[in-house]
Amino acid sequence: MGALIRLTQCLPLVIALAVVACIIYLVVSYTQSPNRAKEVLIRAFTVINGVLGGAFGLVCLYCAAEGNRGMFEFFGMFLAVALIALVITRICRAIFVHNHPHYEFKRTSARVLHRGKKKKSGTYGEWE
DSSP, rough: OOOHHHHHHHHHHHHHHHHHHHHHHHHHHSOOOOHHHHHHHHHHHHHHHHHHHHHHHHHHHHHHHHTTTTHHHHHHHHHHHHHHHHHOOOOHHHHHHHHGGGGOOOOOOOOBBTSSSSSBOOOOBBOO
């Protein structure tokens, strides 16, 4: 029961994340395409939830070190919400990449051209 009450205290964070998601999706889908909006949203939420998870994790460690159980439980629920949102974001990314394989984030190799020298391939390090 206490966890449910603490979870309702995290409702403003969930609402803020939902509002940010709506704004990002609407702006990017209006200016570009819906698929690009989904890609941008996935990248943005991976960063946002990763930072939130790290910050709330550090706060929880500090509260545990100080022995403040009430604040540890309070920020622990925020940490749980941030980590659950990160997991949901990664699941959405996997589904998006599965349905749109051409949007998969692939590594690219670079070639450096020097005047008077041979080109060196960035992929295998072989001379051409």
